Amino acid sequence: MDKIMKFIQEKLTPIANFLGQQRHFSAMQKGIMTTLSFILVSAIFMIIANPPVTPELVEQGGFWSIFSGWLNFATAHKETILIPFNMTMGMISVIAAFAIAYHLANSYKMSALNTGLTSLILFLIAAAPSNYYQLADETTLTAIDTTYLGAPGLFTAILVGLFSVEITRFCQSKNLTIKMPDSIPPFLSDIFGALVPLLINIFVFFGGNLIIGLFDSNLTIPSLIEKILSAPISGINSVPGALLICFLILFFWCVGVHGMMVVMPLTTPITIAAFAENAELFANGQDPIFQPIFMTIAIALLGGTGNTLSFVLLCLKAESKQLKAFGKVSIVPSIFRVSEPVIFGAPIIFNPILMIPFILGGLLTAVLFWLASTMGLLTPFYILITGTFPIFVNSFTKSLDYRYIIFEIVMGVILLIVWYPFFKVYDRQLLAKEKESEIQEPVE
Template sequence: MDKTMKFIQEKLTPVANFFGQQRHFAALQKGIMTTISFILVSAIFMIVANPPVTPDLVAQGGFWSIFSGWLNFATTYKTIILVPFNMTMGMISVIAAFSIAYHLSNSYKMSALNNGLTALILFFIAAAPANYYKLADKTTVSAIDMTYLGSAGLFTAILVSIISVEITRFCQRKNITIKMPDGIPPFLSEMFASLIPLAINIFVFFGGNIIISSFNPSLSIPSLIETILRIPIAGVDSVPGALFVCFFILACWCVGVHGMMVTMPLTTPISIAAFASNAALFANGQDPIFHPIFMTLAIAFVGGTGNTLPLVVLCLRAKSKQLKVFGKAAIVPSIFRISEPVIFGAPIMFNPILMIPFIVGGMFSAIAFWLACTWGALTSPYLLISGTFPIFINDFLKALDYRYLIFLIFLIVVLFFIWYPFFVIYDKQLLEKEKEIKMKEAAKV
């Protein structure tokens, strides 16, 4: 363990320092971490809207009947309960577009508010332009498509925020702005100075969407990005293919792309067919068989995508205040397999130290699940269960096999060892930064 930690510290710390000091990556991390409070609040409403039972379980009576009131309430008012979720997690890319541009422009000593608002508007133009729709009663409404306003549009938000700030900065450096005479109030000067850069930015992103849609009306900037990213993962119905999909999903999250959303059009039909096939086998008294696509389930067994619950538990004993506070805030969402607070809040995204255990732990889980099922240690899944069911219950319900509980305990133990050395190094880095900040504050006093 000491050798491993020494290797991590010697090889990864310089990379982590580069990511932390390079202004674009620093802005990304700060911008993404700005979203964490919205994500944590949204997780509460998601949990309330998805009780840890199914109607069939409640109908059986016994222990599960204690959830009947919660299930009835959630079923009746689900659309209302999810309104705060839709306006927080469902708008997370909008928040990120503003905050990333805000922090990046701040590092350039530019107007952070103007550039943040510019990026926000440009993101709407690129990802969710308002259109007019005719309803069945012949009336016309103006509406936007929210598909890419949530985490599915995060990569687009990153690109828009960085590119828009750089275009504005280029215009300012080259004096491609409207200059007002002396004596004009500063806010008016800033407003007129931003007009030409704003027009150029709109031309780039609005024009980009028009050019893309002229070739294919169904595509836009974010959907084109998704289409391009899907090309490498065409063969998902084999063990190597499924393993590559698992790696692809995890790697995408590390750079701000919602891996599940990218792969879903390819993996969902295969997953549904695999569950249906196994359900038919089980109904006929035969053993379900393992389909390679089931490996994508295992990367989210323990705490959501990347199996991040062990990291959150470790954070509860962290020496740095940042990780200790984060651990307390993220523990409940992690138990309910909601990993966005960890990916955005630790953060794992654009963090070279935590990226490695995130990917390695996920891949280990996928391979271990494949081996356990093919060797007969676990029953292959045959019940398609969706929702934010907590760990243990979620995976037990997919096969009604108590051995899943043992397998998950084994997985958690192994994942603790995978996460631990990286957690220690990262915690130490944050602690040193916190000490430096205290010393600087003390010096000012």
């Protein structure tokens, strides 16, 4: 263990330090961490809207009947309950586009507020351009597509946040701005100074969408990015293929792309067909069979994508104040398999120290799940349910096999071992920064 920690310290810490100091990566990390409070609030309402039971289970009575009130309330008011979720997690890329540009502009000593707002508007132009729709009563509705305002548009938000600042900075360095007299108040000068860079930025991103639309009217900048990223996994349905899909889901998350959203158009039909086939086998008195696509479900059994619950549990015992506080606020979402607070809050995104156990732990779970299923130690899934079901309950309700509880406990212990050396190195880094910050604080 000491050798592993020494290797991480010597090989990965310099990379992490470089990324932390490099202004673009630093802006990405700070911008994405800005979204954490919104993600935590969204997780609460997602949990409320998705009780850990199905109507069929409640009808069976017994233990499950205690959830009947919650289920009835959530079913009747789900759309209303999810409004805060839709306006927080559903707008996370909008927030990130502003925050990333804001922090990058700050590092350049530029007007952070104007630059952040410019990035936000550009992201909306690129990801959610407004359209006009003729309704049945002959009135016209102006609406925007919200598909990429949430996590699926995060990679686009990162690109817009970074490039818009650099375009504005280029305009300022080449004097492509409106200069105002020195007698004009600074905030007015900033407003007029931002006009020309804003127009050029609009030409770049709006023009980019128009050019893409000439080749395919159904594509925009974010949908093109999504299409390019999903191309390598097209047509793959085998154990090696499922492992590749799992890797890409995990890797995409590490670089700010909603990995599951990228692969979902390809995996969803296969997953539904696999559940349907197994349900038919079970109904006919036969045993369900293992399907490789189920491995993509296994990477999210313990704490959401990446199986990050073990890391959160370690954070509860962290020495650094940051990780300890992070562990406390992330434990409930992790139990309900909501991983965004961990991915964005730790953060795992663009953090080479935590990216490795995130990917490694997810793949290890997928492999062990495959082995346990093919050896007859676990019943393959055959009940298709969706929602933020908590650990143990989620896998049990998909299979009605209590052995999944044992499997998840064992996996949790294994993942504690996987995460531990990386956690310790990161915890010591944060602790050292906290002590340095305390030393530098002026004594009153």
